[in-house]
Amino acid sequence: MLKNKINLYLITYAINSILRQKGKNSFIIVIFTLLTFLLSSIFFITGSIKYELDTTVDSLPQIIVQKIKAGKAYDIDIDAVDNILEISGVSDAMARVWGYYYFVNGGVNFTVVGLDQYENQYKKTFNSIIKKYDLTSLEQNSSMIVGTGVKDVMTKSYYDKYFNFIKPNGSFKRLYIGGVFHSDTELESNDMIILSKDDARDLFGIDENMATDIVVKVANPKEIPTIVQKIKLLYPDTRIITNEDLKVSYANIFDYKSGVFLAIFIVALFTFFMVIYDKSSGLSAQEKKEIGILKAIGWTIDDVLKEKFYESFIISVLAYLFGIILAFIFVYIFQAPLLENIFIGYSKLKTTFELPFVFDFQTLFLVFFLSVPIYIAATIIPAWRIATLEADEVIR
């Protein structure tokens, strides 16, 4: 049944027709492949970054309480934790000791986080680190756990076993690299250093009963605004940031980066449509004559259009597949050199950011529908214009 419907002679003729115009069709395939490659690369990169950001945003604390002094965040008394815990609806509260450390030689910022072995952790990554490493013995051995990106940067500066931090009072603090971790999301882990809370306090010059900020967990997310109000009443000198605020902040950064990509995307689409316009604006004299001959020897308009459909389908699907495969290799194997740099401004650590593999059928379909049907239409429409003329007129 199917054999009767699919005309293999017509498909063979279409393939022959492509091969007969090797030069022209190779050029079209190259241009089409490049455009598909560019479009899909953009979508793959934005998809990966979005995945990273979504994962990061999901792991953010629900509420962060910061002490404000002279308009800047200042160390907060850890006694506040007990008072916040007494607010009904609050399921947990933790004092965080963390900060940024600027490494001059590498030209990068590290995010330094102090953890306590026996406290509840506010991130899954930290739970798995605590399970894997004993922070008490790390402290005894003056050691730290570093993210993969940090390890690479330190190794490049010959700090492959330890690192000498400079404390606020100007003295050095040497910490040995006790392990390297790799979390689900590169954006949050790549630039991170984990050490004991006491070491972190020592490194940043924070007093024993003080912390950088306090994170609060709320059982029912709908109660967050009420709890924020209660904390504000309890501590009027604090700034309270919810994860919704952070989501907006992240989204703004992402949207800005997306804007740059959007510009490239528009340029790519514009170029594609220029090629399509050029193609749809007419057939060569030889192509016109060929349609006339085919009609004169008994081909119907449908036969001509079917043949042109097969021809353009083969070319466009081939180019689409080449483009997609190249984009996969470019983005996920070579980590999108050049294009990636547009985005990587976000990370505090500017090097060794890895785009996670995100397989998204929607993206593949979107690129397909933005390219293949448009090309097929651009091939069929001029052929239809010629095929509907009188064969005699076309041959003459």
Place this chain on the structure above:
Amino acid sequence: MIRLENIIKKYTINKNNTVTALNNINLEFKEGQLVVLKGSSGSGKSTILSLIAALSKPTSGQVIVDNKQISKLPDNFAALYRRDNIGFIFQKYNLIPTLSVQENILLPLVPSNLDEKEVEEKLNLVMDKFQILHKKDAIVRNLSGGEQQRVAIARAHVNNPKIIIADEPTANLDEKLSRDFIQILKELKETNKTIIVATHDPLFFNLDFVDQTVCIDRGNLQ
């Protein structure tokens, strides 16, 4: 039977200019006849062939083939009519120069989507008949004029049409090849094909197997 009744055909050159190619033509050709349309270039011979092959439509009048009016057929039906009834040999052969001999001859069979064996049989039969089988894989543009014409004849014949139409078939051939072509026409006539040849080649004018000669001058019958 082919009948042309009160045929007027005008071509539009531009908004203000039209050319009358045929002016009230009435003709009748019987089945199995070999008809020669005689006239100088631009006399309207090719236009008559186009109308009979339903490659174009008359401005007025009608073309009737086997009691069916073909001059008002919609485009797709006209194509089907050509596929089943007409074998057209063009002046410049109108082959696809980058295809092989076999691929060119196959073209009229492509839309029919016939069984592979049947297609092969038909191809071999016509290529053998018109002595082009030995060149079946040769690219057409590399063939001589005579060989190209044999390909064109084979292509016109592959669907076994009832009517063979030839437009200035010997215009690009030397005398020997022209005589060979005339011999082919004679053989085709013996198979009861209706053959209409438009030509101004004198070789056609005194052939004993020509049934009818029609003289045309500036769109009018003489």
